[in-house]
Amino acid sequence: MFHKIKQKFESAKEHHGGNSQTNFGISIPTAGDISKREIYRNRYNHGVNLGSCFVNESWIYDTIFEKGGDNEYDAVSRQVKETSVDEAAENLSRHYKEYISKIDWKWLKEEAGITALRVPVGYWHVGNGKFVKSLAFESLQNVYAKAKPWDAFKDLIKKAEENDIGILVDIHGLPGGANTDSHSGESVKTASFFGSRSYVDIMVNEVIPFIVTDVCQGNENIIGLQIVNEAAFDNDAKKQKKYYSRAVKSVKSIDESLPVVISDGWWPQQWSDWLEKEKLDTSVVIDSHVYRCFSDDDKSKNADSICKDIPNSINFPRDKADYVVGEFSCVLDGETWSKTKETRDECVKKFGNSEIKQFSQVASWGWFFWTLQFKYGDGGEWGLKPMTEKGAIPKRPKDASIPPDENKIKDIIKEHNDYWKDKGGDKMEHWRFEDAIRCAIADIEAFHKFDGSRLGRWHAWSEQRKLQHIQEKGESDYIWEWKQGYQRALDEFNGYHY
Known part of the structure; x- marks a missing residue:
């Protein structure tokens, strides 16, 4: 719009x-005359990710990894080889049902005050394997046609709507990978998506239009479409910009008001400048991920120093574009804890609250915690429920x-x-x-x-x-x-x- x-x-x-x-x-x-759909798409979000609901990661849910494999493609391929297509499909289908049935909707809505779920999906899930021809997952098309992840996703959307909770469709896995991590769904040594015309064509001409038409238009609680997750850093990002331009045009030709979410590629300013130049600043939201447990710089600090540095290290140019923190956690590295004197619970609470306070100043579309639930245990500092119950993630105030x-x-x-x-x-x-x-x-x-x-x-x-x-x-x-x-x-x- x-x-x-x-x-x-x-x-x-x-x-x-x-x-x-x-x-x-x-x-x-x-002013004041705003539809429910517009509120869903434009409100400030207290959100959470459904990590490993569809794009599987073994450290969160190991259900499909019982035959081995470091990513979803390898895991499902091994299961097909050792058992059968039907058994692999049944295993996936059972996982979707169990994961979604475990969601405590009442707690999300009434206790945590969650407004939306960010749901990572792979291109191979869309339309139950409809768009895998000539791509890595083509060999598994029959598995996903039988497992029906897209049907499960649609059921999830309806359950969320019943609880006034929105859904951010996150295309987490792209053909060839936007990065080299296993959460892209397949093993890649070099992220090749942006450099492949055929990959981009498939997404822009087929997958994205299908998603917008099939689920975004007909469900008022779809808050946006994220067209990439964690794009690798690129100094000039010419190929990324071409994809973003084409993808935004593809979305807007079908649904003018649907927010399109892009990755900041670990450089927030680069993308606000580009959006302003291309006059796309009112159509696109920039997703920036915030973790303080991976870099050597963060590992060299104690917990108090990391907390104090948050206002400087998380400072998006909010006057130029809209930002969302699509992923963050309350996790700090062991090296940080070895340098910290205060109690762990005290520091974790301070860290989480410092993050949320800063997000409320610079991330206009809110935040999505990583992640909601795990097969075993509560996830600790990666888990929304324990972090909410310990006060590290404040419950959304409604008064x-x-x-x-x-x-x-x-x-x-x-x-x-x-x-x-x-x-x-x-x-x-x-x-x-x-x-x-x-x-x-x-x-x-x-x-x-x-x-x-x-x-x-x-x-x-x-x-x-x-x-x-x-x-x-x-x-x-x-x-x-x-x-x-x-x-x-x-x-x-x-x-x-x-």
Whole structure:
């Protein structure tokens, strides 16, 4: 929706010689009049990953790895070789059912306050093995046709909707791999997806359109489509950019308002700059993963130092684009613990809360903890439930002072007017500042009515509202006052109080 609004606005502005007061015929929701689908797609998320539900990882669930293998392709191939296609399919099908049946929906909704699940899937799961021809998983097509992971995924979507929980479809495994890790589903020595025209063509022309048409359009609780997970770092990333451009176009040709999620490739600034340049900043959300247990730099620090460094090390340019932390945990490395004097539980709680606090400042689409559940045990510092119960991951607050106190609103407006009084304020348009405050509050109230939600995607949403304001009230040199007012209202009234 946002991309279309911006496109129409710009074309109409050019056509009318820059006269932005023209009625552009843009159909967008007025302040406070927001559909449930739009809230799902734009609210701030307290989320969790369903690690190893579909894209299997042996350290989380070892069900399909009983015959060996380091990744899903090798594990299933070995089982087929040693048993049969039917037995391998039954093993997978049983895993999907057991995993999903184990989900405690009541706890997720009422205790943890989870708003959405990030669900990793591989291209080989889509349509029950429909798109594997000429790809690595082609030899296993019959297995997935019988195991029916896509049917299980659709059941999961419905169960989530019954609990007001959204689903982020995460294409975790791409042909040839976006990275060389086993969570791509197959063994690759070099990540070859972005450099292969045939791989990209299959995803952009076949897989992505199928996903959008088959599950995203018909389910109002689908919050977005992630078109890649953890793209390898690339200094110029020309091939990644080509894929992202084509994929976004593919999605938007079917569903204009569906958020498209890309990987930051371990360089957040690179992608906000690119999105701004390509005018895709209101269509795309950038996914950045936050772990403090892998790098030598983090291993060299104690827990307290890592916590204190979070505001500096997690600092996305939120004014340029929308960000989501698609994965993070409360795990610190053994070397860090060897340098730490404080108790482990105390440090873990401090670490988790420091992460959540920082995310609430810079990640406008929220966060997704890695991960929900394990076959054995609770996952410790990788597990959502133990971390929530220990207070390391705060439960989502649903109480808020909404509507805000009118006196507080008037004080903010007066403060703005007084500041500019002796700085040329008499020539300014302070009414725009107040207009933005009132508009933002109406939006905040509308989101809050749906299960205590908070407005998210601050960049895209405020840009939409700014263009709507210009359409209705006209262009001006003082649009900056409107922008300041909207952002001030978000800062004052939209945050979670942990």
